[in-house]
Amino acid sequence: MTVARSALAVALATSTAVGHLVYPVALHLAARAKRPPQVEAPPQWPGVTVLVPAYLERGVIAAKVDNVRKNGYQGELEVLVVADGDPATADAARAAGARVLLLAERGGKSQALNAGVRAATxxxxxxxxxxxxxxxxxxxxxxxxxLAPGTGAVAGEKLEGEGGELAYWRFESWIKRNEARLGTTLGLDGGLCAVRREAWEPIPADISNDDFWVALDVMDRGWSVAYEPRALMTEPSIGSIDLSWERKTRVLGGGLWVMWRKKHLLSPARGLVSAELWGHKLWRSTLGPLSHVALLGLAAGSARRSRTAQVFLAGHAVAAAALVAQEKGRRVPLPGRVAAQVLYLQVVAVGGMRRFLRGDRVLKWDKPAR
Incomplete structure (x- = not known):
């Protein structure tokens, strides 16, 4: 490679690594001197509403209600199921002993959450x-x-997947733990989280990424978002790569729309929130993957003359082969699964950008009945 091409390769490699390496390292260095928040049980447990938005969940909703009731909470507990235009799920939830709010027609998860928070006891x-x-x-x-002063929402922890996917979720948990040490995290997961009603504002009708919007909206109005890794939940894998692709590109495209709607938070004047948005989300979803694609093109053009380019391309071939092998049900060693997951997430990010640019915001997505 010429000096200019080598410098370009270094710049592209650095940009590619910002979200997955540079930001995490800088975050850890900033957070390591901070003590983790001390969380203690209150002297008296307050009443809580557990809100379950549900659509086509007739087969699992009774087990969900039972799981919530047996969770061991010592205060008053209300289980509120918002059936999103789904009478069959409403009937099953009512039979299981939950309080049920049946919406007249399906409005999507965000609007079901709005209705549920409004109706919560x-x-x-x-x-x-x-x-x-x-x-x-x-x-x-x-x-x-x-219950900590100034806390508007709390992120729970999801245990999902295996191999490369599990490694990714553990990496995300580590990021959230370090962000929370600095004061707030934007890693809220709609599968399990908690919010104060006084910190809640209705989610706009054009938002599909409810959890990401809520995290940014809460922080935008001066509240912090805590992370509680001991609040655990498990969720079945989404299944085939086709379903995973649809979900992940939808989430990434919707996340870019949320950041566009909240673009004032990207200003450096917003301090920690801005740094987390750029490092945790925006760069990883846009500039990083685009730099990765450009780096692949540069390597392909240099492959005849550069051993480094050859190794780089060979690593991607191995990751792609591992991804195909996993989809066919073959056992792949852990390093191969991790490499496949990293490659898949970069490709997914490109797919998410494409959906964002097309204005493809799915508010009421197709989902299998459970």
């Missing part, structure tokens, strides 16, 4: 998906963290 609201299973005491851990 208690001021502390735990949000959880119908197909997720809460680990014992998850509700109590969320409530304890939510």
């Amino acid at each position: 208690h001021d502390l609201v735990v949000i959880s998906d119908a197909n997720s299973e809460l680990e014992y005491d998850a509700i109590a851990y969320l409530v304890s963290a939510l």
Whole structure:
């Protein structure tokens, strides 16, 4: 490579690594001197509403209600199922003993959450998906963290996947833990989180990424978002790569729309929130993957003359082969699964950008009945 091409390669490699390496390292260095927030059980447990938005969940909703009731929470507990234009799910939830709010027509998850928070009996609201299973005491851990002064929402922890996917979720958990040490995290997961009603503002009708919007909206108005890794839930894998692609590109495209709607938070004047948005989300979803594509093009053009370019391209070939092998049900060693996951997420990011640029915001997505 010429000096100019080498400099370009270094710049592209650095840009590619910002979201997955540079930001995490800088974040850890900034957070390591900070003590983790001390979360203690309150002297008296307040009343809590567990809000479950549900659509086509007739087969699992009774188990969900039972799982919530057996979670061990010692205060008053209301289970509120918002059936999003789905009478069959409403009937099953009512039979299981939940309080049910049946919406006249399907409006999508964000609008079901708006209706549920508005109808909740208690001021502390735990949000959880119908197909997720809460680990014992998850509700109590969320409530304890939510009671801290200035905390508007709390992110729980999701256990999902295996191999490369599990490694990715553990990496995300580590990011959220370090962000929370600095004061707030934007890593809210709609599968399990908690929010104060006084910190809640209705989610706009054009927003599909409810959890990301809520995190940014809460922080935009001066509240912090805590992270409680002991509040655990498990969720079944989404299944085939086709379903995973649809979901992940939809989430990334919707996330870019959220950042566009909240673009004032990207200003450096917003301090920690801006740094987390750029490092945790925006760069990783846009400039990083685009730099990766450009780096691949540069390597392909230099492959005849550069051993480094050859190794770089060979690594991608191995990752692609591992991804295909996994889809066919073959066992792949852990390094191969991790490489396949990294490559897949970069490709997904490009797909998410394409959906964003097309204005493809799916508010009421197709989903299998459970």
